[in-house]
Amino acid sequence: MADVKGHRWFAATYDRLTASGERGFMATIRAEVAGGAQGRVLEIGAGTGANFSHYTSLAEHVTAVEPDPYMYRRAERHAAEAARHIELQQASAEDLPFADESFDTVVSTLVLCSVSDPEKSLSEVVRVLKHGGxxxxxxxxxxxxxxxxxxxxxxxxxWRWFAAGCHCNRDTVTTIRESGLEVAEVAYxxxxxxxxxxxxxxxxxxxIAIRG
Ligand SMILES: C[S@@+](CC[C@H](N)C(=O)[O-])C[C@H]1O[C@@H](n2cnc3c(N)ncnc32)[C@H](O)[C@@H]1O
Structure with missing residues (x-):
């Protein structure tokens, strides 16, 4: 992976900035999105590791990637505290260091707004997902x-400056559809x-989008 400079202050304040949302609606969302992940699971852009405690026994093995070195260090700490083993790697969604068709599920929460190249990231997601994943x-x-x-x-x-490269204006559902995944469930x-x-x-x- 190319050397990523990272966002030191965003990483340092992320858990505090998001704490009230996490106590509110995000806990339910994470329980649904990560909690429903099955089989061999890949989480992209894991951030500080807010999903780690939500994986259940449905997930046989969880691998998480995060490119930002400051976020990654926090994710390492959360992974060490998690009740289950989380394998962490420093990698970008655009260049996933995994073989084709190696995961049953990919989890992405608040990440496709931040990746540099959503189309390339989704083509990597399609590549590493098994058919039916x-x-x-x-x-x-x-x-x-x-x-x-x-x-x-x-x-x-x-907004990009304030939120460490986040894009507030992406039509992400269209990009997911254009990646070739079939959007099976969607709720706004x-x-x-x-x-x-x-x-x-x-x-x-x-x-939920399915690889055909
Ligand atoms: C708003 S945070 C969300 C973190 C976490 N997924 C969550 O739900 O709390 C966005 C995350 O995407 C990561 N990110 C940015 N560019 C990325 C890329 N190209 N590939 C993977 N993750 C990326 C950032 O470093 C950051 O950790």
Whole structure:
């Protein structure tokens, strides 16, 4: 993997910034998205490891990748504290160091907004998934309201700086569909209020996409 500079302050404050959302709606979301992961599981962009405690016995083996060295160190600590073994590797979603068709499930929560190249990342997800395997995702996406979407476009440079490269305006469900995965389940929600800065990261989407 190319040397990644990382976002020291974003990583240092991430768990504190997200704590109230984690105690609220995110705990349920993680229990559904990670908790339903089966077989050999790959989590991309694991961050500080917020999903690690949500994997169940359905997941035979969990591998997690995270490219940012500061996030990675925090994920290592959470992995060491987790009740189950989590194998961690420092890698990007665009260049997954795994053989073709090696996972039953890929988990992505709040990651496809941050990757440099969503199309390449999803082509890697398709490559490493077995036929019939699932991408289980939860992401914030581009607004379907044209005025709000335009606002997201205008705010993008500032938001990317503030949120360590996150894109507030990506039409991620379309990108997942265009990757060749079949979107089998999709549910939209607006769990954060329509006030700054949350207004930029609405709506959210939870779903399952299958490799045919
Ligand atoms: C908003 S955080 C989400 C972290 C975690 N998935 C969660 O649910 O809390 C976005 C994460 O994506 C990671 N990321 C950024 N670019 C990436 C890439 N190209 N491949 C994989 N992960 C990436 C970031 O380092 C960060 O940890």
């Amino acid at each position: 699932q991408l289980r995702f939860y992401e914030h996406i581009r607004s379907s309201n044209p005025v709000s979407a335009r606002f997201q476009d205008i705010a993008l440079p500032v 929600s607006t769990p954060v209020p329509p006030v700054p800065p949350f207004i930029l990261v609405r709506p959210h989407v939870k779903g």
